[in-house]
Amino acid sequence: MVRRKCSPKNRTIATYLSKNTTDRLFYLIKTPVSFVFCHSEPSAKKALNAAQPPHNSKFLIIMTLSQKILSAHCGGSAVAPSQMIMADVDLSLGNDVTSPVAIKAFSESGGKAVHDPEKVAIVLDHFAPNKDIESARQCAACRAFAAEQGIKNFFDVGQMGIEHALLPEKGLALPEMLIVGADSHTCTYGALGCFSTGVGSTDLAYSLKTGKLWFRVPQAIKVTLKGNLPPNVSGKDVILNLIGKIGVSGARYASLEFFGNVSALSMDDRFTVCNMAIEAGAKNGIFPVDDVTLEYVKSRTNKKFEKTDTSDIRADEYEREIIIDLSKLKPTIARPHLPENTVTLDEIAKEKIKIDQAVIGSCTNGRLSDIKAAYEVIKGKKIARGVRCIVIPATQEVYLQALRLGYIEALIEAGAAVSTPTCGPCLGGHMGILSDGEVAIATTNRNFIGRMGSKTSKIYLASPYSAARAAISGYIG
Amino acid sequence: MNMKNGKAYTFGDNIDTDAIIAARYLNVSDFDKLKAHCMEDIDDGFAAAVKCGDYIVAGENFGCGSSREHAPAVIKACGVSAVIAKSFARIFYRNAINIGLPIVECADAANDARNGDVISVDTERGTVNNETLGKTYSFPPYPAEIAQIIKRGGLLK
Numbered sequence: 001m002v003r004r005k006c007s008p009k010n011r012t013i014a015t016y017l018s019k020n021t022t023d024r025l026f027y028l029i030k031t032p033v034s035f036v037f038c039h040s041e042p043s044a045k046k047a048l049n050a051a052q053p054p055h056n057s058k059f060l061i062i063m064t065l066s067q068k069i070l071s072a073h074c075g076g077s078a079v080a081p082s083q084m085i086m087a088d089v090d091l092s093l094g095n096d097v098t099s100p101v102a103i104k105a106f107s108e109s110g111g112k113a114v115h116d117p118e119k120v121a122i123v124l125d126h127f128a129p130n131k132d133i134e135s136a137r138q139c140a141a142c143r144a145f146a147a148e149q150g151i152k153n154f155f156d157v158g159q160m161g162i163e164h165a166l167l168p169e170k171g172l173a174l175p176e177m178l179i180v181g182a183d184s185h186t187c188t189y190g191a192l193g194c195f196s197t198g199v200g201s202t203d204l205a206y207s208l209k210t211g212k213l214w215f216r217v218p219q220a221i222k223v224t225l226k227g228n229l230p231p232n233v234s235g236k237d238v239i240l241n242l243i244g245k246i247g248v249s250g251a252r253y254a255s256l257e258f259f260g261n262v263s264a265l266s267m268d269d270r271f272t273v274c275n276m277a278i279e280a281g282a283k284n285g286i287f288p289v290d291d292v293t294l295e296y297v298k299s300r301t302n303k304k305f306e307k308t309d310t311s312d313i314r315a316d317e318y319e320r321e322i323i324i325d326l327s328k329l330k331p332t333i334a335r336p337h338l339p340e341n342t343v344t345l346d347e348i349a350k351e352k353i354k355i356d357q358a359v360i361g362s363c364t365n366g367r368l369s370d371i372k373a374a375y376e377v378i379k380g381k382k383i384a385r386g387v388r389c390i391v392i393p394a395t396q397e398v399y400l401q402a403l404r405l406g407y408i409e410a411l412i413e414a415g416a417a418v419s420t421p422t423c424g425p426c427l428g429g430h431m432g433i434l435s436d437g438e439v440a441i442a443t444t445n446r447n448f449i450g451r452m453g454s455k456t457s458k459i460y461l462a463s464p465y466s467a468a469r470a471a472i473s474g475y476i477g
Numbered sequence: 478m479n480m481k482n483g484k485a486y487t488f489g490d491n492i493d494t495d496a497i498i499a500a501r502y503l504n505v506s507d508f509d510k511l512k513a514h515c516m517e518d519i520d521d522g523f524a525a526a527v528k529c530g531d532y533i534v535a536g537e538n539f540g541c542g543s544s545r546e547h548a549p550a551v552i553k554a555c556g557v558s559a560v561i562a563k564s565f566a567r568i569f570y571r572n573a574i575n576i577g578l579p580i581v582e583c584a585d586a587a588n589d590a591r592n593g594d595v596i597s598v599d600t601e602r603g604t605v606n607n608e609t610l611g612k613t614y615s616f617p618p619y620p621a622e623i624a625q626i627i628k629r630g631g632l633l634k
Contacts, residue, residue: 082620084620084621084622084623097500097503097506097545098544098545098546100506101506101546101547101550104506105633108633109633109634126500126503127503127504131504132504134504134505135504138504138505138506181544182544182546183543183544184542184543184544184568186544198544198568199544199568199571199572200544200545200546200568200571200572200575200576201546201572202546202572202575202576202631202632202633203571203572203575203632205633206575206632206633209633214622214626214632216620248491248538248541249491249537249538249541249564249566252538252564252566252567253567278542278568281538281541281566281567283567338491427495427500427501427543428495428499428500428501429500429501429504433501446493446495446542446543448493448495448496448542449495449496449518449519450495450496450499450501450518451495451500453501455518
């Protein structure tokens with residue numbers, strides 16, 4: 001088998017062995033100038049000899065960052081795009097909407113005890129605090145399951161926050177982990193250099209039962225960041241700009257891997273960027289681990305973790321490269337009803353779009369820096385007459401810090417309503433549902449038809465800065 | 478699996494999971510109750526009209542958005558035999574497979590089909606037959622691992 005890793009200085013020939021979708025083995029030989037597919041080992045060896053004699057059997061297994069993490073979780077052998085693998089899962093997550101379905105599937109399939117209660121997290125955030133009797137029953141089912149299974153990482157009202165803001169805060173998401181969550185925005189944790197992806201409830205039941213899950217290995221798109229962000233431009237504008245460029249299915253089945261000047265983005269910005277990778281159809285979004293990541297993780301946990309080596313990742317491993325010059329970005333808005341309908345704030349301002357509601361919160365933009373950005377725009381001013389401004393800190397910790405720093409007081413004085421953490425209006429659950437024809441600007445992640453209430457309402461996606469501006473003027477701009 | 482003839486219900490590109498089943502209803506997880514709201518925000522007559530054995534035919538990126546398994550589950554609960562689309566969003570794709578809802582990626586069949594056409598699907602032969610148009614389309618076989626899950630009727634079967 002032609003599968004040996006070489007030292008970086010011998011990186012002249014690269015090869016990997018894998019399977020394609022019809023389960024047939026192939027060898028992909030890469031050289032500095034070309035690549036060739038071979039369907040047998042003799043032909044692979046022949047191609048290698050022809051490529052660069054003598055090669056001294058020095059081969060490099062080339063993979064993307066995401067593929068490296070998947071490889072490390074299925075025995076360490078190289079993996080290649082489209083290959084089907086069964087991988088070990090480090091953390092499985094569910095919420096009050098998806099866990100009840102998973103719990104039912106788990107018990108109906110004969111599940112008795114979860115594979116490892118330490119590797120499970122359940123967060124009641126979507127319809128919690130319970131909005132009605134039905135949602136109370138769903139939360140009760142989660143509560144009973146967590147108690148029965150000895151799940152320590154169970155977060156109920158009082159401790160809970162929006163899952164994707166909460167888990168990193170609690171030090172549960174770490175570099176090089178493989179995390180699955182029955183919530184599409186599970187891709188958020190890729191900001192910490194782990195492979196993290198959204199799955200369904202049956203997937204969650206299977207990983208609870210076995211500690212493993214099936215994956216189709218994704219190809220990847222490389223996003224190279226250049227320059228630094230201008231004032232009042234944030235991670236939300238970066239990801240909306242990218243989705244506007246590639247479309248809502250532009251990264252379908254692929255990883256979005258961010259390289260280049262990643263140090264230009266704060267940890268919160270990176271969470272926002274990875275959070276909305278799914279909005280481009282991506283399987284996951286991921287940043288390499290740097291000092292910013294290490295500082296964050298070390299402030300959250302003493303647990304040991306691995307840091308994936310990215311020094312040998314080559315540009316030609318990517319399906320395509322997209323370059324984003326951060327210094328050229330402007331505050332960006334996505335019009336209804338798709339996140340790809342992007343326009344810059346200065347452009348859309350000309351249309352004088354009047355809003356009924358501004359929502360600042362969600363797993364995308366409910367972190368401390370987001371509340372701070374809104375506070376800086378709103379402090380000392382008043383929310384426009386006729387506008388409901390709803391601010392939802394994503395976790396108890398964010399809420400408490402924002403309170404101590406005076407942000408909450410200033411927001412309330414301006415006329416904003418501040419809520420306990422919940423996903424709430426983002427998914428049209430509760431705490432700010434829109435009536436017929438109403439218009440909202442929201443720091444949330446989806447502006448689909450009916451997402452925040454009536455099917456005739458409209459949602460404009462924006463950063464906290466842009467949403468706060470609209471909240472005080474009454475108009476997008 | 479050779480499925481019987483059914484009526485095609487056509488939809489466009491980027492049909493999201495909120496359109497398939499709006500999150501406002503997800504305070505319950507009984508799919509037989511939820512099926513009455515299937516496709517409600519984009520076609521409020523669908524749930525009442527669709528019959529057991531009918532098909533959904535759609536464009537690109539069907540099932541984009543949330544990871545809710547309720548989306549393929551309510552489609553299945555409505556009696557839909559299979560979803561045929563130009564392409565599927567990835568979480569919807571794996572959810573459908575995991576719960577045993579057949580899904581077929583076949584761009585030509587999805588392109589040609591009109592609302593109300595009589596169609597059928599044969600997952601073993603890999604064909605979509607549009608009886609109204611008199612055309613048969615083929616689609617590539619599922620990867621072996623996925624074919625096995627489909628054969629078992631779902632991931633936990």
